[in-house]
Amino acid sequence: MFKSGLIARAAAGVATALMSGVAMAEEARSQYNLPKGVTEISREVYWLHNAVLIVMCVIAVLVFGAMLYSIIAHRRSKHPKPADFHESTTVEIIWTIIPFFVLIGLAIPAAGTLIKMEDTRNSELTVKVTGFQWGWKYEYVGEDYEFVSMLAADSNKARQLDSGIDPKSVPNYLWEVTNPLVLPVGKKVRFLITAQDVIHAWWVHDLAVKKDAIPGYINEAWTKIDEPGTFRGVCAELCGRDHGFMPIVVQALPETEFKTWLAQKKGIDVASLGKAPPVxxxxxxxxxxxxxxxxxxxxxxxxxxxxxxxxxxxxxxxxxxxxxxxxxxxxxxxxxxxxxxxxxxxxxxxxxxxxxxxxxxxxxxxxxxxxxxxxxxxxxxxxxxxxxxxxxxxxxxxxxxxxxxxxxxxxxxxxxxx
Ligand SMILES: [Cu+2]
Known part of the structure; x- marks a missing residue:
């Protein structure tokens, strides 16, 4: 019953629509898509996300297209007497094998990335992250240095009821903290993530790290940041009243600057690291x-x-x-x-x-x-x-x-x- 000419035209139409859709998605990436991020893993996650989205769209167009075509072309007014065929082994084999290969094709790269994400071996620095109502505590394991990171004072003031402060006047409103987590660029950093009171989740989009912080458990994650910069995240687990007010800020510094920063924080004489001591x-x-x-x-x-x-x-x-x-x-x-x-x-x-x-x-x-x-x-x-x-x-x-x-x-x- 299928007309080959019609199918070819439909397929060409679908391909054109998809290509323009992908082009549009590329343009609007910053607003509507995942961020590409600044780590190898985040780029892989971005690529996987786009690939799965495209495959999904193709399948949706094909399946709904076939349905729509059948509904219109074989409507009752045109075919008062319905066909009464039943079972087609060939068709059944095709619609089993194609999805099987689609799933395998998606599972192989996805599993590869997932395994890489879980592999915290050979890390060069470990940071213990403890979520609490409402902020984060960071401990540089083995470095004897820790601090608490809370919502920045100006955001905190502006968010109060009847504060009279226009949130638009506050830079990085609700995305700024008192003390950012400082990490070195190009080093594998392992996170040990836990919580003090209820379940929180540590989520920094540009690092593609999102892990639950559960009291009594330690979850592991890692990152290796490619470029210096400031990367922002939030708690991703509804944890109570001020869930929306415990942002995360990660500041990535080149390794030497990171070492100087850590030494300063620990009160070590920075001159011993080959740097001029701060005033x-x-x-x-x-x-x-x-x-x-x-x-x-x-x-x-x-x-x-x-x-x-x-x-x-x-x-x-x-x-x-x-x-x-x-x-x-x-x-x-x-x-x-x-x-x-x-x-x-x-x-x-x-x-x-x-x-x-x-x-x-x-x-x-x-x-x-x-x-x-x-x-x-x-x-x-x-x-x-x-x-x-x-x-x-x-x-x-x-x-x-x-x-x-x-x-x-x-x-x-x-x-x-x-
Ligand atoms: Cu939380």
Whole structure:
């Protein structure tokens, strides 16, 4: 019953439509397609996605085309007496074998990519990623360095009900964080992904990494970024009220810059890496805290404050007045502590407890200092801050929001480190 001329014309039409469809998809890629990304795996995923989409479209056009053709060409008004043929072994074999080969043809490259994605062997750096309500904690395993990454202060302010701030005026609104995850370019980085409270998912589109973060489990993933840049992602598992407010930012740096960054963060003398030491290393601690930027600016760039090292012990030995400690302490608190414990001190329970009336804050000074230096649970250690910075922040916490406890001097912090 098929007319070969009609089929040939239909096939030509389908081919033309597909080709123009692919061309359109190429043009509109940035808006409507997956990003190509910046890793070998992300490019493979992109290619697979496009290939499967095209195969799907061809099958859909052929199947629905045949259906539509049959419905119209064999309609009742033209053929009042229906044909009564039944079974055709040839046709049945064809429509079994063709899909079989289509599936095999798709499964082979897809399985290859999937196996590569799971192969975390021979990684050169391991980062443990812990999701929590609502942010991410990153630990550079074996490097003894960790930090918490939360929604950036300006986005956080603008998102509040009746904030009066136009989100369009905030750069990278809801896509910016307090501390980005910094990774080296061209190195295989393994991620160990877990969660503190509920299930989250760590998803960075340009790296083609998307893994569930499950409490009590550690999932593995890896990436090897080809080019320096900033890549943004989000939590991809509906995890509660602020699920939409825990973005991810990955900053890829060339290897030498990454090493310098990590050393600075750890308070190691960068000169030993063959680089000129940053200015902040030479500046006495008291000046460093005084020159700290406004809370909003500093929250976006806490690097400078964190770079103040314990090396400035002579300045720390001097006893400071309560006013001096409170003023410098507020700056340290706003840049280092407020993202989690909030400017009001009320925290974000249960992960970040309130400091108002807190037992640790109102208890013995030594325990409070040690807690700050060593961290606990989600709270990273702040031992890389100077004695004066820690004394200021601790004093500020002990004497704000109705708390009334002792003033802490830098010398007490120095003693607590021993
Ligand atoms: Cu989440």
């Amino acid at each position: 902040t290393q030479e500046v006495p601690v008291t000046t460093t805290t005084e020159t700290a930027a406004s809370p909003a600016e500093a929250a976006a760039a806490p690097v400078e404050v964190a770079a103040a090292t314990p090396a400035a012990a002579p300045a720390a030995a001097k006893a400071l007045s309560k006013e001096e400690l409170m003023t410098s302490g507020k700056k340290v608190y706003d840049t280092q502590c407020a993202a989690c414990h909030q400017a009001t001190g009320l925290g974000l329970p249960p992960n970040f407890p309130s400091l108002v009336g807190s037992k640790i804050v109102n208890g013995p000074a030594l325990a409070h200092i040690v807690h700050t230096i060593k961290g606990q649970g989600l709270m990273p250690p702040f031992g890389s801050l100077s004695d004066a910075d820690i004394a200021g922040a601790v004093t500020y916490e002990r004497n704000s929001w109705g708390n009334k406890a002792s003033v802490v001097q830098p010398s007490e912090v120095a003693a607590a480190r021993k």
